[in-house]
Amino acid sequence: MRSSGMIPVFFNADIEVAKAVLDAAYKGGVRVFEFTNRGENAFQVFTQLIKHAAQYPDLMLGIGTIMNAEATLKYIGAGAHFIVSPILKAEMATACQKENILWIPGCATLTEIVTAKDLGAKVIKIFPGSVLGPGFVSSIMPVVPGLQLMPTGGVEPTEANLSAWFKAGVICVGMGSQLFTKEIIERKDWARLQQNVSDALAIIKTIRK
Amino acid sequence: MRFSKREIVDVMIGAGIVPLFTHDNPDDAQQVLETAYSGGIRVFEFTNRRENSFEVFRHLLSVSRKYPDLMLGIGTIMDGATTRKFIDAGADFIISPILNLEMGGVCRDLDRLWIPGCATLTEIVTARNHGAEIIKLFPASVLGPGFVSAIMPVVPDLRLMITGGVEPTEQSLAAWFNAGAACVGMGSQLFTKEILAKKNWPLLKQKLENALTIAAQVRSK
Secondary structure (H helix, E strand, O other): OOOOOEEEEEOOOOHHHHHHHHHHHHHOOOOEEEEEOOOOOHHHHHHHHHHHHOOOOOOEEEEEOOOOHHHHHHHHHOOOOEEEOOOOOHHHHHHHHHHOOEEEOEEOOHHHHHHHHHOOOOOEEEOOHHHHHHHHHHHHOOOOOOOOEEEEOOOOOOHHHHHHHHHHOOOOEEEOOOOOOHHHHHHOOHHHHHHHHHHHHHHHHHHHO | OOOOHHHHHHHHHHHOEEEEEOOOOHHHHHHHHHHHHHOOOOEEEEEOOOOOHHHHHHHHHHHHOOOOOOEEEEEOOOOHHHHHHHHHHOOOEEEOOOOOHHHHHHHHHOOOEEEOEEOOHHHHHHHHHOOOOOEEEOOHHHHOHHHHHHHOOOOOOOOEEEEOOOOOOHHHHHHHHHHOOOEEEEOOOOOOHHHHHHOOHHHHHHHHHHHHHHHHHHHHO
16 A cells, blocks of 8 residues: 555446456556445445456455444455445454454544554544645644555545645555546546556656655 | 642633643753743643653753743643653643543543543534543644634533644734634744754744734734
């Protein structure tokens, strides 16, 4: 997560679309991918996606939008490499700890962040990122040294936006709808998607130099 | 205990400004504290952000004994054990950037003023229900004066200390006090890198005097 600087966040109820998006992201340079649990058949799609991802031994495929311990354990059982949540839920920490799987809770205040850290979170998602802004990150970094933050929500694949976040001190960003635009998905324009992903990764690499 | 909680709250609200500062050099920290006092500061927050902050704080406490009306507290405290350690050393009050209820319990047991840091109304009301008389709003620049004016009518008699990005200008102070702030915490905007590097204590004194004057003017309008 730290080295690539970006985690794509994606959901689609159609397994063929999900596979194509994963393939394009992988070809674009992505090695950590978050599928999200946002539809009724998300679990079925994720199970098939895990099988599909087996052809990429260096790809880490996790699941996001998980809200409780039950779903956490269910997805870990299906092979999720990490668990992401938009909220801070202590029982999810316990479940991930038991299974030795990375838990990334979503937090929106410093109190939540420190609570998550005390519960063992190594990486913490800042959500919704665009509401809090890079100023939130730069304000709290001096107060709690060693924080590893991943803003998600409204992060844009532009140099201005990405550089604001990385200068503020984040270790990586989550990016969803800004990367996988409706237009690209509708047109199944996978070449364009691959290009967008690799452009975003290149911008991050330049910024961090 | 040199001051009651009530006395400290009164001085914080009376002055309107609580400076916050950290340094790993005890002599420089002492200079800053004494300069602040000479500039009119009577309540001062040292922050626990360095390896040796406890030692430097103890040194400042011994210095503060020269000034019977100076209240010296500690900030950036995150847990109950550290709270107890600094109170045992003589801290007049405890400030935190987070809401940690264990800290509230220690302060209640030892009858010391606890100022937790909050960023949502839920956190604020929880802090109040656990005895916080003043609540720090952090990071304030992210929430903005609009946050304060929106919640003040909802929770009457709320006393907020605004910290994070407050500037010692009429514009910034007026925006926060007009929104309903009880006082503001100010750090890097007062104790600038340049002042500290040049050890320009006369300029620091002047900055503090100006800030206190602006705060008083803004609030009398």
